[in-house]
Amino acid sequence: MMRRLMEIYIVKVSDIGEEKLNKLCLLIDLEKKYKIKKFINKKDKIRTIIGEILIRTIIVQKLKISNKYIEFNKNQYGKPYLKDHPKFNFNISHSGEYVLCAVDNKPIGIDVEEVKHIEFEEIAKSFFTVNELDYIVNQDFNFRLNRFYEIWSLKESYIKCCGKGLSIPLKSFSIEVDQYENIKVVRNKERKTYTYVAR
Numbered sequence: 001m002m003r004r005l006m007e008i009y010i011v012k013v014s015d016i017g018e019e020k021l022n023k024l025c026l027l028i029d030l031e032k033k034y035k036i037k038k039f040i041n042k043k044d045k046i047r048t049i050i051g052e053i054l055i056r057t058i059i060v061q062k063l064k065i066s067n068k069y070i071e072f073n074k075n076q077y078g079k080p081y082l083k084d085h086p087k088f089n090f091n092i093s094h095s096g097e098y099v100l101c102a103v104d105n106k107p108i109g110i111d112v113e114e115v116k117h118i119e120f121e122e123i124a125k126s127f128f129t130v131n132e133l134d135y136i137v138n139q140d141f142n143f144r145l146n147r148f149y150e151i152w153s154l155k156e157s158y159i160k161c162c163g164k165g166l167s168i169p170l171k172s173f174s175i176e177v178d179q180y181e182n183i184k185v186v187r188n189k190e191r192k193t194y195t196y197v198a199r
């Protein structure tokens with residue numbers, strides 16, 4: 001059996017001045033540069049560029065490829081991958097002050113969500129399965145919001161791992177967290193254990 005080699009990198013971002021942003025943009029490809037330019041919100045610009053610089057730094061260090069030779073591609077659902085290196089899997093997520101990148105020798109998905117005090121009940125009813133909803137409401141009132149975000153980010157990382165975006169309906173699979181915090185994904189009555197970390 002192939003040994004799992006997962007690593008997670010976490011960056012806490014702060015403000016970056018325009019000049020530095022422009023300098024960092026010299027290190028990335030044109031497509032990403034245009035994407036960043038189009039963002040109105042500066043925080044979106046910063047999170048996206050930091051994610052890009054982070055994965056490039058990891059690739060330079062781990063695979064000894066010079067930055068200018070790094071080429072990304074996307075699958076039909078937009079999941080990026082490193083061209084010509086099918087065994088190198090990575091995934092990026094950003095929210096609030098954090099940018100995360102996971103690298104692995106197996107398909108990987110990662111998600112980070114800033115906890116905001118939202119009315120989560122209706123969202124959960126619309127997008128979560130009955131079991132996921134139970135997992136949230138069977139909790140003390142004060143902890144429900146955290147559980148909502150826990151399920152949300154686990155669902156998101158599962159979707160990101162599969163790499164098929166929201167073509168996988170959110171109610172077509174269910175996240176199960178047992179009393180020992182083991183996590184399983186139940187889909188078409190099939191139970192699959194995924195390695196979930198950094199919760």
Ligand SMILES: CC(C)(COP(=O)(O)OP(=O)(O)OC[C@H]1O[C@@H](n2cnc3c(N)ncnc32)[C@H](O)[C@@H]1OP(=O)(O)O)[C@@H](O)C(=O)NCCC(=O)NCCS
Pocket residue numbers: 047048051052077078079080091092093094095109110111112127151152153155156159160161163164165166170
């Ligand atoms: C695009 C999507 C993959 C993630 O969106 P997100 O949560 O807003 O963004 P994250 O910060 O977690 O991830 C963004 C990164 O994921 C990667 N990504 C993009 N498309 C992807 C895909 N289809 N699969 C996996 N990773 C993808 C990119 O590296 C992207 O980084 P970039 O924007 O800097 O280029 C997709 O799942 C989506 O649109 N989700 C909508 C949110 C939703 O309804 N979630 C329900 C959960 S219950």
